Amino acid sequence: MIIDFQHIKLSFGANEVLADISFEIQQGERVGLIGRNGTGKSTILKLIIGSLQPEQGQIAIRKNSRIGFLAQAPEYDAKMSVYEVLEQCFQEVKKWQQQIKRLEQKMSDSMNAENNKLSQLMLEYGKLQEKFEEAGGYQISSRIDGIANGLGVTADYYSRPFSSLSGGEKTKVGLAALLLTQPDVLLLDEPTNHLDMSSIEWLETFLNDYRGTVIVVSHDRYFLDRAITKIIELEDGEAVTYQTNYTDYQKEKESRLLSEFTNYQEQQKKIKKMQESIKQLMDWGNRSNPPNPGFHRRAASMQKALDRMIKLKRPILERKKIDLQLEQSDRSGKQVILLEGISKSYANRSLFSQVSAQLFYGERIVLIGKNGCGKSTLLKLILDQENPDHGEIRLGSRVDIGYLSQDSAPLKSDQTVLQYFRAELDMEEGEARKQLAKFLFYGSDVFQKISSLSGGEWSRLQLALLMYQKPNLLLLDEPTNHLDIDSREALEEALEEFPGTLLAISHDRYFINRLAHRVWVLDQGEVTAYLGNYNDYLERKNKQIIKIVSKTDSPASLTNKRGQQVKASVAKMTDPCKSATQLEKEIAALEQHILDIEAQMSDPAISCDSSRLASLQHERETIEGQLNLLYDKWVMISDKS
Numbered sequence: 001m002i003i004d005f006q007h008i009k010l011s012f013g014a015n016e017v018l019a020d021i022s023f024e025i026q027q028g029e030r031v032g033l034i035g036r037n038g039t040g041k042s043t044i045l046k047l048i049i050g051s052l053q054p055e056q057g058q059i060a061i062r063k064n065s066r067i068g069f070l071a072q073a074p075e076y077d078a079k080m081s082v083y084e085v086l087e088q089c090f091q092e093v094k095k096w097q098q099q100i101k102r103l104e105q106k107m108s109d110s111m112n113a114e115n116n117k118l119s120q121l122m123l124e125y126g127k128l129q130e131k132f133e134e135a136g137g138y139q140i141s142s143r144i145d146g147i148a149n150g151l152g153v154t155a156d157y158y159s160r161p162f163s164s165l166s167g168g169e170k171t172k173v174g175l176a177a178l179l180l181t182q183p184d185v186l187l188l189d190e191p192t193n194h195l196d197m198s199s200i201e202w203l204e205t206f207l208n209d210y211r212g213t214v215i216v217v218s219h220d221r222y223f224l225d226r227a228i229t230k231i232i233e234l235e236d237g238e239a240v241t242y243q244t245n246y247t248d249y250q251k252e253k254e255s256r257l258l259s260e261f262t263n264y265q266e267q268q269k270k271i272k273k274m275q276e277s278i279k280q281l282m283d284w285g286n287r288s289n290p291p292n293p294g295f296h297r298r299a300a301s302m303q304k305a306l307d308r309m310i311k312l313k314r315p316i317l318e319r320k321k322i323d324l325q326l327e328q329s330d331r332s333g334k335q336v337i338l339l340e341g342i343s344k345s346y347a348n349r350s351l352f353s354q355v356s357a358q359l360f361y362g363e364r365i366v367l368i369g370k371n372g373c374g375k376s377t378l379l380k381l382i383l384d385q386e387n388p389d390h391g392e393i394r395l396g397s398r399v400d401i402g403y404l405s406q407d408s409a410p411l412k413s414d415q416t417v418l419q420y421f422r423a424e425l426d427m428e429e430g431e432a433r434k435q436l437a438k439f440l441f442y443g444s445d446v447f448q449k450i451s452s453l454s455g456g457e458w459s460r461l462q463l464a465l466l467m468y469q470k471p472n473l474l475l476l477d478e479p480t481n482h483l484d485i486d487s488r489e490a491l492e493e494a495l496e497e498f499p500g501t502l503l504a505i506s507h508d509r510y511f512i513n514r515l516a517h518r519v520w521v522l523d524q525g526e527v528t529a530y531l532g533n534y535n536d537y538l539e540r541k542n543k544q545i546i547k548i549v550s551k552t553d554s555p556a557s558l559t560n561k562r563g564q565q566v567k568a569s570v571a572k573m574t575d576p577c578k579s580a581t582q583l584e585k586e587i588a589a590l591e592q593h594i595l596d597i598e599a600q601m602s603d604p605a606i607s608c609d610s611s612r613l614a615s616l617q618h619e620r621e622t623i624e625g626q627l628n629l630l631y632d633k634w635v636m637i638s639d640k641s
Contacts, residue, residue: 001024001025001026001027001062002025002026002061002065002184002185002213003024003025003048003059003061003062003185003213003215004024004025004058004059004060004061005021005023005024005044005057005058005059005239006022006058006059006060007020007021007022007056007057007058008020008021008047008054008056008057008058008059009021009054009055009056009057010040010043010047010052010054010055011055016237017038017039017040017043017237018040018044018054018234018237019236019237019238020237020238021044021057021234021237021238021239022057022239023232024241025213025215025230026213027062027213028211028212028213029213029214029230030207030208030210030213030214030216030227030228030229030230031213031214031215031216031228031229031230031231031232032216032218032224032228032230032231032232032245032246033045033215033216033218033234034217034218034219034224034231034232034233034234034246034485035233035234035235035484036235036319036484036485036486037454037456037457039234039235040234040237041189041234042189042217044217044234045069045187045189045215045217047059048067048069048185048187048215049067049069049187061185062184065184065185066181066183066184066185067183067185067187068178068181068183068185068186068187069178069187069189070171070174070175070178070187070188070189070191071174071189074170074171074173074174074175075170076162076174077162078161078162078163079161080161080162081158081159081160081161081162082153082157082158082159082160082161082162082165082173083144083158083159084162085162085173085174085177086144086148086153086158086173086176086177086180087140087144088177089177089180089181090180093132093140094140096128096131096132097132099128100125100128100129100132103121103124103125103128104125106121107121107122107125143180144176144180147176147179147180147206148173148176150199150202150203151172151176151195151199151202151203152172152195152196152198152199152370152371153169153172153173153176157169157173167194168193168194168195168371169194169371171193171194171195172194172195172199175191175195175203179206182212183212184212184213185213185214185215186210186212186213186214186215187215187216188214188215188216188218189217190217190218190219191203191216191218192218192220192223192507193481193482194371195371195507196368196369196370196371196507197368197370197507199371200220200223200507203227204223204226204227207227208226208227214227216228219480219483219484219485219488220508220510221246221485221488221510222509222510222513224245224246225246225247226245228245228246229243229244229245230242230243230244231245231246231249233249233253236316240253240256257315258317260312260315261314261315261317263312264312264313264314264315267309267311267312271306271309274305274306275306277299277302278302278306281295281296281299281302282295282299285299319486320440321486321487321489321490322440322460322463322486322487322490322491323438323490324438324439324463324467324490324491324493324494325467325494325497326466326467326474326494326495326498326500327467327498327499328400328470328471328472328498328499328500329400329470329471329472330398330400331361331398331472331499331500332396332397332398332399332400332472332473332500332501333361333396333397333398333399334360334361334396335358335359335360335361335396336359336360336361336363336395336396336399336473336501337357337358337359337382337393337394337395337396337399337473338358338359338392338393338394338395338396339355339356339357339358339391339393340356340391340392340394341354341355341356341390341391341392342354342355342356342378342381342388342390342391342392342393343355343388343389343390343391344374344378344381344386344388344389345389350525351373351374351377351525352373352374352378352522352525352526352527353525353526354390354391354526355378355391355525355526355527356391357520357527357529359501359503361396361472361500361501362499362500362501363501363502363517363518364495364501364502364504364515364516364517364518365502365503365504365516365519365520366503366504366505366506366511366512366515366516366518366519366520366534367503367504367505367519367520367521367522368505368506368512368519368521368522369521369522369523370523373522373523374522375477375505375522376406376477376505378522379403379475379477379503379505381393382395382401382475382503383401383403383475398472399472399473400469400470400472400473401471401473401474402466402469402470402471402473402474402475403474403475403476403477404459404462404463404466404474404475404476404477405477406478406481406505412451413449413451414449414450414451415449415450416446416447416448416449417436417441417445417446417448417450417453417457417461418432418433418436418446418447420450420461421435421436421446421461421464421465424465425465425468432446433446435464435468438464439460439461439463439464440460441457441460441461454482455481455482456482456483456487458482459479459481459482459483460483460487463479463491471500472500472501473500473501473502473503474498474500474501474502474503474504475503475504476502476503476504476505476506477504477505478505478506478507479491479504479506479511480506480508480511488508488510488511492511492515495515496514496515502515509534512533512534513533513534513535514533515533516532516533516534517531517532518530518531518532519532519533519534519536519537521537542591543587543591583630586630587627587630590623590626590630591627593623594620594623594624594627597616597619597620597623598620600616601616601617601620
């Protein structure tokens with residue numbers, strides 16, 4: 001056991017956050033800490049690192065355990081560059097390196113001096129060099145590159161001031177710096193909130209191979225399934241432990257609640273029966289003539305037994321969620337959005353080029369891609385908040401847009417939640433408070449300043465406004481980012497019932513699996529469409545049966561430069577008479593080769609070797625190029641047949 005919480009209690013003012021928290025964490029476990037917003041998950045992490053102290057109870061942490069903590073918004077010295085942040089955990093090793101250089105200079109200067117002095121310097125040099133090697137001093141650069149690149153922090157970030165980074169970039173750099181320290185206990189607070197999918201997948205692989213103990217606060221259900229082996233849920237000031245991942249936790253919790261409810265009902269029946277017996281015995285004793293003290297003694301004895309009984313709490317089978325009901329005031333025409341040859345660049349950096357796509361009424365499409373590839377920009381172009389460099393965007397007839405941005409609450413606003421809500425909807429105070437309560441703003445919550453709202457509270461307020469706009473096209477930018485699991489599920493249920501059209505940006509794979517009809521992938525300036533949800537996209541991606549979003553879906557319509565190059569390459573293939581079956585066998589072999597390479601790249605020993613990683617990446621890209629030729633050949637043969 002590495003961490004032990006026993007009967008921990010902690011309050012903030014009159015608000016009791018932790019009432020009676022007990023749990024144990026073993027060495028090497030990967031623990032997911034879950035619960036609604038405000039249940040004390042981040043508080044638990046602060047208790048572990050010692051920045052908070054409990055009012056009651058005992059916390060035991062194994063002696064000499066090194067604890068690493070990543071907050072939701074990591075901060076470092078404003079003067080530090082990204083690379084300085086990444087290498088700060090090697091400060092002592094760097095000092096040894098400087099000492100080694102000084103000793104080398106001294107030995108050089110002492111070559112003609114007495115042998116005793118030179119021998120002493122050489123002995124000191126040998127010990128220091130051995131210590132430097134054991135600490136991995138010669139692999140510092142490759143270790144930094146391996147972890148930073150895995151999280152999408154490339155070398156062009158290194159010289160930038162850390163303070164100049166966006167919130168998502170700061171999270172990635174802070175996470176990379178923390179992982180480099182290799183602590184015994186790794187504490188992560190919502191690590192996936194600002195990561196793109198490739199970075200999340202890399203982190204999942206890293207954590208699965210990590211030898212230390214991992215404790216993660218997260219609402220990312222897909223991540224909890226892939227990276228976590230134990231769930232601790234905080235609810236009503238208490239903690240319940242489940243030795244499983246998120247999906248099995250759901251089943252176990254449902255079973256536990258039903259069992260507890262059955263036990264509660266049985267106890268209530270027993271209590272009621274005992275109370276009736278006590279009342280009857282007292283009545284008999286009083287009615288006896290003369291009064292019979294025996295009845296009173298039996299009643300008193302039974303009352304003592306009832307008082308000593310440990311009363312079971314009534315389990316809450318269904319908790320209050322946000323009451324979100326999305327409707328449309330009027331439906332749009334069949335074609336909702338038409339993108340024709342859209343291109344956009346910033347400061348000579350091209351985000352995307354010649355993007356063409358269509359969105360039809362009733363479709364639910366999720367747009368995914370790496371951070372910074374232009375996903376949010378594409379939504380802003382559709383909203384006419386920005387103009388494309390080339391191409392045209394056309395909205396269909398009667399399209400009414402509802403937009404949910406990923407921006408945080410305005411910092412300079414002096415309005416309260418109630419004032420802001422009423423101003424946006426022109427609603428009476430009584431009705432506004434009633435509607436805000438549907439989104440879990442109760443009592444004094446409505447008098448909070450907009451600028452002080454948490455990410456989850458601001459998201460709930462935006463959803464409340466969106467519901468009353470009644471649009472027929474929803475453009476949602478990372479809608480689940482700050483919502484807890486209950487609110488995410490309420491949003492998903494509402495979107496499932498929404499009769500209009502949805503275009504959402506998301507890296508929440510659980511959300512995509514539940515809602516998406518199609519997945520659009522924005523990568524290297526092009527949009528590729530996959531029919532189905534995230535799992536369907538993964539399956540088709542692995543098989544590389546690609547459908548390029550263009551004016552039509554036929555390979556014969558590929559008119560961009562890349563399409564022409566692929567056609568020319570296919571025409572030059574040495575064996576144009578291969579059958580679809582033969583091509584499928586070759587494709588399967590190359591796909592397996594790529595999987596083998598990816599397995600090697602995820603090996604911790606190799607992930608710290610930048611030269612080996614570069615070699616494997618080059619090999620992978622070469623094979624992917626061969627695959628692209630085979631895929632297009634396969635599509636052409638299939639179309640002809």
